Amino acid sequence: xxxxxxxxxxxxxxxxxxxxxxxxxxxxxxxxxxxxxEGTQIALRExxxxxxxxxxxxxxxxxxxxxxxxxxxxxxxxxxxxxxPLTLIGPKGLQAxxxxxxxxxxxxxxxxxxxxxxxxxxxxxxxxDIAVSYLPLxxxxxxxxxxxSLRRKPVFNPEKAQRxxxxxxxxxxxxAGETVTLEDGRQITPDQVLDGARKPLTVxxxxxxxxxxxxxxxxxxxxxxxxxxxxxxxxxxxxxxxxGHMVFGDAARLAAGAKVGKLWLTHFSPALKDPAAYLPxxxxxxxxxxxxxxxxKINL
Amino acid sequence: xxxxxxxxxxxxxxxxxxxxxxxxxxxxxxxxxxxxxEGTQIALRExxxxxxxxxxxxxxxxxxxxxxxxxxxxxxxxxxxxxxPLTLIGPKGLQAxxxxxxxxxxxxxxxxxxxxxxxxxxxxxxxxDIAVSYLPLxxxxxxxxxxxSLRRKPVFNPEKAQRxxxxxxxxxxxxAGETVTLEDGRQITPDQVLDGARKPLTVxxxxxxxxxxxxxxxxxxxxxxxxxxxxxxxxxxxxxxxxGHMVFGDAARLAAGAKVGKLWLTHFSPALKDPAAYLPxxxxxxxxxxxxxxxxKINL
Numbered sequence: 001x002x003x004x005x006x007x008x009x010x011x012x013x014x015x016x017x018x019x020x021x022x023x024x025x026x027x028x029x030x031x032x033x034x035x036x037x038e039g040t041q042i043a044l045r046e047x048x049x050x051x052x053x054x055x056x057x058x059x060x061x062x063x064x065x066x067x068x069x070x071x072x073x074x075x076x077x078x079x080x081x082x083x084x085p086l087t088l089i090g091p092k093g094l095q096a097x098x099x100x101x102x103x104x105x106x107x108x109x110x111x112x113x114x115x116x117x118x119x120x121x122x123x124x125x126x127x128x129d130i131a132v133s134y135l136p137l138x139x140x141x142x143x144x145x146x147x148x149s150l151r152r153k154p155v156f157n158p159e160k161a162q163r164x165x166x167x168x169x170x171x172x173x174x175x176a177g178e179t180v181t182l183e184d185g186r187q188i189t190p191d192q193v194l195d196g197a198r199k200p201l202t203v204x205x206x207x208x209x210x211x212x213x214x215x216x217x218x219x220x221x222x223x224x225x226x227x228x229x230x231x232x233x234x235x236x237x238x239x240x241x242x243x244g245h246m247v248f249g250d251a252a253r254l255a256a257g258a259k260v261g262k263l264w265l266t267h268f269s270p271a272l273k274d275p276a277a278y279l280p281x282x283x284x285x286x287x288x289x290x291x292x293x294x295x296x297k298i299n300l
Numbered sequence: 301x302x303x304x305x306x307x308x309x310x311x312x313x314x315x316x317x318x319x320x321x322x323x324x325x326x327x328x329x330x331x332x333x334x335x336x337x338e339g340t341q342i343a344l345r346e347x348x349x350x351x352x353x354x355x356x357x358x359x360x361x362x363x364x365x366x367x368x369x370x371x372x373x374x375x376x377x378x379x380x381x382x383x384x385p386l387t388l389i390g391p392k393g394l395q396a397x398x399x400x401x402x403x404x405x406x407x408x409x410x411x412x413x414x415x416x417x418x419x420x421x422x423x424x425x426x427x428x429d430i431a432v433s434y435l436p437l438x439x440x441x442x443x444x445x446x447x448x449s450l451r452r453k454p455v456f457n458p459e460k461a462q463r464x465x466x467x468x469x470x471x472x473x474x475x476a477g478e479t480v481t482l483e484d485g486r487q488i489t490p491d492q493v494l495d496g497a498r499k500p501l502t503v504x505x506x507x508x509x510x511x512x513x514x515x516x517x518x519x520x521x522x523x524x525x526x527x528x529x530x531x532x533x534x535x536x537x538x539x540x541x542x543x544g545h546m547v548f549g550d551a552a553r554l555a556a557g558a559k560v561g562k563l564w565l566t567h568f569s570p571a572l573k574d575p576a577a578y579l580p581x582x583x584x585x586x587x588x589x590x591x592x593x594x595x596x597k598i599n600l
Contacts, residue, residue: 013376014339016346038372039314039339046316064371064404072338072368076313100403104364
C-alpha cells in the first residue's frame with residue numbers, strides 16, 4: 001500500500017559507493033521525496049523510483065548534502081515531460097533557497113508550489129488521503145523531522161453485507177463511504193458493513209539532529225522510523241553531538257521509546273565504511289533495527 | 301608533463317553509467333578543472349583526480365549540467381582541508397551565479413577568487429607558466445571555449461655543454477635560464493647550451509556550441525582537442541544545431557581543419573547509448589579521433 005525506499009543513505013558528501021540520504025514514499029502511483037542532495041536524481045534512477053510520479057518534495061533543511069541536487073532534479077523532471085505542479089515543503093528560508101538555486105534552472109515546464117513552514121513549532125499539513133506532520137529538530141541550522149501518515153479505508157466486512165442481502169456490485173460504493181439504496185427500498189449506510197477505522201500507515205523520517213525529548217512522542221507508534229546514525233560507535237557521541245548528529249544507539253533508544261514497528265538507520269558519515277558492523281549494538285537496544293543501504297525497500 | 305583526464309563525458313543530465321562532462325588538467329601537482337556538473341566531485345574521485353591539487357575552476361557556461369556540482373565541490377574541498385584560494389573563471393554572470401549557488405555553501409575555509417570575463421571577445425589570461433585563452437562560442441546562452449597552454453623550457457643540449465667544458469652541477473641552473481660563471485672566469489649564458497624554444501603543450505576544450513568559423517584558428521595546432529559531439533549520427537545535425545550542439549562529424553572536421561594532434565569526443569546526449577558505434581565515421585574525417593569515456597586519460 002505504501003512503498004518506502006532509501007535511494008541514498010550517506011551524509012556530508014556523495015561517495016562513489018554511497019548516495020546522499022533521501023527517502024522515496026509512493027502510494028497509488030503518487031510519490032513524495034524527502035531531501036535531494038547532489039546525485040539524488042541518479043540514486044532515484046538506480047533504485048527504480050519513477051520520477052514521473054513525483055508530486056511532493058519535502059526538505060528537512062538547507063545544507064548542501066540535502067538540497068544541492070534540486071536544480072538538476074527539477075530540470076530532469078522537465079526533460080521527462082512533467083507538466084503538473086511540484087509541491088516543495090521546507091522550513092523557513094525555502095523561498096530564498098529555491099529562488100537562488102533555480103538561477104541555473106530558470107525555465108521549467110511545470111509550476112513549483114512552495115509551502116514554507118515559517119514558525120518553529122510542531123504542525124501538520126493535511127491533504128485528502130495523506131497528512132504530513134513536521135517537528136523542529138536540533139541541528140546547526142533550522143531543520144525539520146517529517147511524519148507521513150497515509151489514511152486507510154476501514155475494512156469491508158463481506159459477512160455483514162451478505163447477511164443484509166446486499167448485491168456484490170454495491171460493495172465498492174459502501175467501502176468508498178457512500179450510502180446505497182437496495183431494490184427493496186432499504187437504505188444501507190457504510191457503517192453497517194465496515195469494521196471501523198484502521199490506524200493510518202505512518203513513516204517517520206528524522207535527520208539531521210541530536211536526540212531531543214520531543215522526538216519520541218512525534219514518532220510514537222510509527223510503522224517505520226527512519227533515523228540518522230552518523231556513527232555506529234557510542235564513544236563518538238560527543239563528536240556527533242557537536243555537529244548536531246546522533247549515533248546508532250540514540251536512534252535505537254528513540255525507536256524503543258516510541259514503540260515503532262521498525263527502525264532503519266541512515267545518513268552515515270563518509271568515515272563509517274561498514275555501518276553493518278554496528279548493527280548488533282543497535283539491535284540489543286531495539287531488536288527490529290536494520291542498517292539502511294542504498295536501495296533498501298519495503299512495502300507497508 | 302601535462303596530465304589530461306575526462307572524469308565525465310555526458311551532457312544534459314548525469315546517468316548511472318555516465319558522469320557529466322568535465323576535464324581535469326594537471327601539471328607539477330597543480331590542477332585545473334573545466335566545468336562542474338552534478339556529481340563531478342564523485343567522478344573526480346572515481347578517476348583518481350586529487351582534489352587537494354585543484355587551484356583553478358574554468359566554467360564554460362551556467363547551464364546546470366556544467367555547474368550544478370559547484371556548491372558540493374566547494375564544501376568537499378573545505379572538508380578535505382583546503383585553505384589556499386580557488387580561482388573561478390567564467391563568462392559574464394559568474395559573480396551572480398556563484399553568489400546564488402553558494403547560499404548552500406556559505407562558510408568556506410578558503411577564499412574564492414573570481415575572474416569574470418565580461419566582454420564577448422576572444423582573449424587570454426596569462427600566468428607564470430600557463431596561459432588560458434578563451435573563445436566565445438555559439439550556444440543558447442553565453443558560452444566560452446578554453447585553450448590551456450603550458451609553457452615548456454627549451455631543450456638542454458648536453459653536447460654543447462660538454463664542448464664548453466661546463467661542470468654537470470651547473471647544467472640545471474643554465475636550463476632554468478640562469479647565467480653561470482665557470483672557475484676559469486668565463487660567463488656562460490643559457491642560449492649557449494639550450495636548443496631554442498619549444499612550442500607550449502596545448503589542450504583545447506570546446507563545448508557547448510554549434511560549429512563556428514572562429515574555432516579552427518583558436519584550436520590550430522593544439523596537441524589535444526576535446527570537443528563536444530552530442531550525437532554520432534550526421535542526420536541529427538539539424539536537431540543538435542537547434543539546441544546549440546554539434547555532431548561527431550562537425551568535431552572531426554574542426555580537428556582536421558585545425559590540424560590538431562588528437563581529438564577526443566565528449567558531451568554525449570543521454571540518448572546516445574553507444575558513442576563508439578559512430579567512431580568509424582569520425583575517423584574517416586580525422587583519423588586520430590577517440591570517443592571519450594569517463595576516466596579517459598593521457599599524459600602529454
